[in-house]
Amino acid sequence: MPGFGHIPRDYAQAVEAYDPDIPEFFNFGRDVVDRHPPEKIAITAVSEDMETVRDISFGALSALTNRFADALARLGLAPGAHVMVVMDRVPDWFTVMLGANKAGVVTVPGTTLLTGRDIAWRVQATGAQAVIVTGRHCGKVETIAAECPSLRHLIVSGGTRDGWLALDDLLAGASETPPVVRTRATDLMMVYFTSGTTSAPKLVPRDHSYALAHAATGLFWMDLRESDLHWTLTDTGWAKAAWGKLYPPLLLGARVLLYDAAERFDPAAHLAVIERFRVTSFCAPPTVYRMLAQHDLGAYDLSSIRRSLGSGEPLNPEAIRVWHAATGHFIADGYGQTEAINLIGNCVGIEIRPGAMGKPVPGFDIDVIDDDGNRLPPGEIGHIGVHLSDPWPPGLFDGYITPEGRDRRAFRNGWYYTGDTARRDADGYFWFIGRADDLILSAGYRISPFEVESALLEHPAVAESAVVAAPDPTRGHVVRAFVVLASGWEADAALVAELQAFCKAQTAPYKYPREIEFVSDLPKTVSGKIRRVALRARG
Secondary structure, X not given: OOOOOOXXXXXXXXXXXXXXXXXXXXXXXXXXXXXXXXXXXXXXXXXXXXXXXXEEEHHHHHHHHHHHHHHHHHOXXXXXXXXXXXXXXXXXXXXXXXXXXXXXXXXXXXXXXXXXXXXXXXXXXXXXXXXXXXXXXXXXXHHHHXXXXXXXXXXXXXXXXXXXEEHHHHHHOOOOOOOOXXXXXXXXXXXXXXXXXXXXXXXXXXXXXXXXXXXXXXXXXXXXXOOOEEEEOOOOOOHHHHHHHHHHHHHHOOEEEEEOOOXXXXXXXXXXXXXXXXXXXXXXXXXXXXXXXXXXXXXXXXXXXXEEEEOOXXXXXXXXXXXXXHHOOOEEEEEEOOOOOEEEEOOOOOOOOOOOOEEEOOOOOEEEEOOOOOEOOOOOEEEEEEEOOOOOOOOOOOOEEEOOEEEOOOEEOOEXXXXXXXEEOOOOOEEEEEEOOXXXXXXXXXXXXXXXXXXXXXXXXXXXXXXXXXXEOOOEEEEEEEEEEOOOOOOOHHHHHHHHHHHHHHOOHHHOOOEEEEOOOOOXXXXXXXXXXXXXXXX
């Protein structure tokens, strides 16, 4: 297992000293999980009512993941095969993700909010040979399985179901000494889907080096220690789960808290979990902090928290102040992408400036640049760019997967253009401005206007649609849709509700437009493109 004790965490020292070493061969399951002391607790899993608490040691995790790797081999899933994973926050998720890792099988994580249609699209795009889900998602898969000829196996966690293989049975019948698969650091490990504004979700490849590169995330921004109990609030299908539940904490030996909460966020329950289990490291999207800030924080003992982290969207300064008043420390904002690791953050050893993204994480050369790749002076707004170096920046992907090959249009002029804009002040702090491509960030979710517009257009009442972000005091932004009605339809409150329900059924429900405005036409450029900037200006 890689050792990190010699690496300074103080920002100024780390910038000078940190030189990540990515070996030719690397496998997170074998080189990290299997090499921790077997008696050390890796995961503490807590049921929704907090009555059931299960501690899982690294030794137990090693054995379970070995069994799953062997089960995959017995099913005929060879290294390089893809499996889609849609699972709740349960311990089996670790078994599946890390066991597939050991087997060299490529995981395709998906949020639990996906519909059957969403799942079908992802299975078809990756050629996934298996789908692994927790029980409540079986029905979604069954409605689309016939449309997915690549599917060979349906696996259910936490129970049994006709026509499905039970994960418990697979594990019971497998060996703890599976075939050893040597994976190169450059071999494909995971495929995420991330939304754009002018196309369907993009396929983001993540190789085995990505897991090790997250050492920088854990060392410098999260400041994780072996004594920590770390809790990241996220769905298992998002890349943030890789950040907060898998790689940084397990790399650095911190214990992960897994809370099987209901889909609807309950501030009181989450605060009670922090108090009861003495969480020391806590990460949540700004929306959660805004909701917690509206609660009576003084009614809970939050003194165990050593470090609070925020990511997913810009953090509201007011939420930072309220949290500081309750805990005595500021939330350390951080910025990264599905396509990378943590890139910019309020790292250890630098002053936290409320509202600022922080400074580039050690190991990266990041700046604000113009369209031609020129570095801009302090105060000017430009693209957030990652300078392309040799060796390649740690954890940075190398292009989106497409049927025609890798799409590398984001790489130009010697930089990776993140698609986000910012300004940098004279002290080197970055301040987020917005998405360069109109991607909507709402309550920590990344929502593509194109996907929502596409769903709306399938309703017979909709002739045209355009979607933009609208400011919201709790969620940061919500989805606002402008709709041109088809002939014969009348605009009224009933139709608004019908369109909202229709969108929830067509795609993941968090994407539905919370605001719908009916218009006679949409502002367009000469070439026929919708001018979203004009729609946003309507307020």
